[in-house]
Structures are given as structure tokens and as C-alpha cells.
Amino acid sequence: MNFNDHxxxxxxxxxxxxxxxxxxxxxxxxxxxxVLSMFTFYFSNKPLGASTAYARLAGMxxxxxxxxxxxxxxxxxxxxxxxxxxxxxxxxxxIGALIAAWSGGExxxxxxxxxxxxxxxxxxxxxxxIVAFVGGGFMAFGARMAGGCTSGHGISGTLQLAVGSWxxxxxIFIGGTIVAMLMFAV
Amino acid sequence: MSITxxxxxxxxxxxxxxxxxxxxxxxxxxxxxxxxxxxxxxQKGGVAKYHVLIGQLLLADFTVVKVMLSAVVVGMLGIxxxxxxxxVELHIKPTRIASNIFGGLLFGAGFALSAYCPGTGAAALGQxxxxxxxxxxxxxxxxFVFAEASGWISHRVDSIGDKGKLTLHDVLPLSRTLVVLGxxxxxxxxxxxxxxxxxx
Numbered sequence: 001m002n003f004n005d006h007x008x009x010x011x012x013x014x015x016x017x018x019x020x021x022x023x024x025x026x027x028x029x030x031x032x033x034x035v036l037s038m039f040t041f042y043f044s045n046k047p048l049g050a051s052t053a054y055a056r057l058a059g060m061x062x063x064x065x066x067x068x069x070x071x072x073x074x075x076x077x078x079x080x081x082x083x084x085x086x087x088x089x090x091x092x093x094x095i096g097a098l099i100a101a102w103s104g105g106e107x108x109x110x111x112x113x114x115x116x117x118x119x120x121x122x123x124x125x126x127x128x129x130i131v132a133f134v135g136g137g138f139m140a141f142g143a144r145m146a147g148g149c150t151s152g153h154g155i156s157g158t159l160q161l162a163v164g165s166w167x168x169x170x171x172i173f174i175g176g177t178i179v180a181m182l183m184f185a186v
Numbered sequence: 187m188s189i190t191x192x193x194x195x196x197x198x199x200x201x202x203x204x205x206x207x208x209x210x211x212x213x214x215x216x217x218x219x220x221x222x223x224x225x226x227x228x229q230k231g232g233v234a235k236y237h238v239l240i241g242q243l244l245l246a247d248f249t250v251v252k253v254m255l256s257a258v259v260v261g262m263l264g265i266x267x268x269x270x271x272x273x274v275e276l277h278i279k280p281t282r283i284a285s286n287i288f289g290g291l292l293f294g295a296g297f298a299l300s301a302y303c304p305g306t307g308a309a310a311l312g313q314x315x316x317x318x319x320x321x322x323x324x325x326x327x328x329x330f331v332f333a334e335a336s337g338w339i340s341h342r343v344d345s346i347g348d349k350g351k352l353t354l355h356d357v358l359p360l361s362r363t364l365v366v367l368g369x370x371x372x373x374x375x376x377x378x379x380x381x382x383x384x385x386x
Contacts, residue, residue: 015246016238017241017247020232020235021247021386022231022232023230024232026231026232027256027381029228029231029253030252030254030258030259031256031259033257033260034260035260035264036220036224036227037257038261038265038274040220041277042274043216044213044216045275046217048220050304051304053304054325054326054328055329055333059330059333062333073333075333084214085214086217087217088214089220089224090304091308092217092218092219092220092225093221093224093308093312094309094311094312095218095221096221096222096223096228096312097225097226097229097234097309097311098314099225099226099312100225100230101234104229107313108313108315109316113317115236115237116236116317132299132301132302132320132324133321134296134299135297135299135300135301135324136320136322136325136326136327137325137331138328139292139293139296139297139300139303139304139321139324139325139328140329140331141292141328141332142290142295143304144336146286147285149303149304151304151305152279153290154254155254155258155261159257159261159262160262160277160278161354161355161366162281162351162353163281163349163352164281164349165279166354167283168289168293171290172291172297173243173294174291175291175293175297176243176294176297177243177244177298178295179243179294179297180244181244185244
């Protein structure tokens with residue numbers, strides 16, 4: 001995975017701090033997410049977690065295309081695909097972020113993030129789409145294998161002091177840092 | 187497409203006479219409301235932004251870790267307190283050492299490539315980052331590929347270092363209260379150090 005062979009002209013390190021930071025204090029936002037997780041435990045008997053929703057959608061699409069094959073797979077047998085709390089949660093995230101970005105004048109409406117564009121050029125739409133797709137694929141496989149993602153393990157699992165969640169989130173940041181360094185800092 | 191509605195798991199806290207469908211749609215509505223709050227906070231916290239997420243992985247911008255650790259400290263104290271008064275059930279995921287490590291590393295690699303994780307990617311879409319659509323497509327495809335391999339993985343990989351629902355207070359020779367308070371204090375200390383030493 002070495003983009004530098006193809007983009008050797010753009011070897012300059014891009015500084016992420018030159019772009020706008022968060023609108024609110026990260027401590028305040030984090031504390032409120034902690035309170036929100038108390039609400040989801042109390043009112044919904046569920047921990048916050050995002051990755052499961054995508055597996056539900058995958059199973060629903062699979063049932064449309066190849067119903068009997070999809071039902072024969074262990075994961076979908078154990079976790080029947082349906083519109084449940086998790087899918088609604090992720091749908092809500094899109095809406096909530098839209099409201100937040102709109103209220104703060106931070107709607108982007110663009111394909112290439114500014115920092116990506118500075119690194120990989122203005123004509124890298126296809127490369128960005130492929131890399132984001134492959135990244136999504138790795139994350140989904142990794143999250144299902146590890147049992148959760150940055151929210152399910154990284155917040156909900158670690159706050160319950162689950163040993164596996166701490167192992168998973170530490171590995172997430174190790175893997176992420178290595179690949180991000182290869183992409184941006186080499 | 188027929189939409190199957192999930193039976194609410196919180197039925198026990200409600201009148202049995204309440205129609206199952208009402209409870210199920212209430213559960214779906216709560217999911218949507220909690221999701222909207224989560225997405226609002228993620229965007230305001232800056233973690234729907236490409237450069238903030240990549241900046242964390244490049245160890246230049248510590249916003250992501252600050253948000254996560256603050257959520258963990260507050261949630262850890264709050265949820266263990268609620269659990270102490272038997273107001274909530276815990277949802278501890280099993281520790282399967284090989285799967286946690288390999289899955290975590292693979293997830294991390296994908297996280298760097300797309301920059302958005304499953305929750306922040308949905309927030310990035312709401313914010314208008316159109317490249318998150320490719321990540322969402324990849325998430326759906328990758329979930330199906332995992333399902334194809336799920337029989338083999340659960341048989342061959344999940345069994346390696348399978349410790350069940352293991353928690354830190356099971357491992358340490360200390361009481362749960364002490365471990366919760368100690369962890370919250372330690373993570374708060376990490377946050378203080380980050381605040382003093384990082385630019386953002």
C-alpha cells in the first residue's frame with residue numbers, strides 16, 4: 001500500500017492543524033456523549049455502536065439478491081437482518097450531523113476533503129472513492145471480527161471495562177496510525 | 187422489501203399490556219432520536235472532519251482521543267452507578283484475543299484509508315462529505331464478505347484466546363468500585379496531560 005510511488009511529486013507533509021478544528025470543546029462533546037450512552041442503556045437497553053447497522057443493511061440487500069444463500073450464512077443466521085434500533089441510530093446520526101453542520105455553517109458538499117486534495121491532488125476523485133470504499137470494506141470486516149468499532153468497542157466497551165474492547169481499540173489506533181503515516185507522513 | 191421490526195429488548199420495563207408493535211416503534215423512534223443526538227455531537231466535536239480524524243492517526247490533532255476519553259470517563263462513572271442501583275443491564279462484549287487483535291488492526295487500516303469510522307462516516311455524510319458514500323458502500327460490501335467467512339472465523343479464529351465476557355475487575359485483584367474509580371481517575375489524568383501538551 002504505497003501511494004508515494006505514484007504521487008512522488010506531493011511528498012510534502014500536509015499539516016492537519018491548518019484546517020478548522022471542532023466547533024465545540026471536545027471535552028464537552030465527549031462528556032455529553034457519555035451522558036447519551038447512559039440514556040441509551042437506560043431507555044433502550046443498548047450500548048452506542050454504529051458498525052452493526054451496516055451489516056444489517058448488507059443482509060437486507062443480500063436477502064433481496066440471494067435469499068437462501070444469505071440465510072445460510074452463519075452471521076446472518078445469528079443476527080437476522082432487519083431495520084432495528086441500530087439502523088435507526090445510524091440514520092439519526094446523518095440527520096443530527098446535518099443539523100449541526102447547517103447550524104454552524106459547516107456544510108461541505110464536496111467529494112474531496114481539503115487535506116486529501118492537498119496531498120493527492122485535485123484530480124483524485126476516483127482514487128479517493130476507491131480508497132474510501134476499500135477502507136470501508138476493511139473496517140466492516142475488522143469490526144465484525146473484533147466485535148465492534150470505534151463506538152461499540154472504543155466508547156461503549158471500554159467504559160464497561162471490557163478487556164477485549166480495550167485490546168480492540170488499542171489495535172485500531174495502532175493499525176490506523178501505521179497506515180495514516182504511510183499515506184501522509186512518509 | 188418486507189421490513190421486520192425488531193422486538194424491543196426493553197419490554198421488561200414496560201407494561202406487558204402495551205402492544206408489541208407500539209413498543210417496537212417506540213424503540214425505533216428512540217434509536218432515531220439518540221442517533222440524531224449522537225450525530226449532532228460528533229459534528230460539533232469536529233470528528234466528522236477528514237483532517238481531524240486523519241490528524242489523530244498522524245498524532246497531530248488529539249480531538250478524537252479527547253472526545254472518546256471524555257465520553258468513556260463520564261459514561262463509565264454514570265453507567266456503573268446506574269448498574270449499582272439495578273437501573274441498567276451491562277452489555278459486555280466477549281474477549282476473543284486473536285479476533286480482537288486482528289479485527290482491530292484491520293479496522294484501523296481501513297479507518298486510515300477512509301478516515302471515517304462507521305459512526306463518524308455517517309456524520310460526515312450528514313455534513314456533506316460525499317466521499318463518505320464510498321466508505322458506506324464499502325462497509326456494506328465488507329459486512330457481506332465477513333458474513334461469507336463468518337462460519338470459518340467463528341470456528342477457527344474466535345476460539346483462539348476466547349476468555350468470554352472478561353472485565354478489568356475480573357482480572358485485577360481489586361473491587362469493581364475501586365477499578366471503576368481508578369480507571370476514571372487515570373483516564374482523567376491522561377486528558378489533563380493531553381490538554382497541557384497538545385496544540386489541538
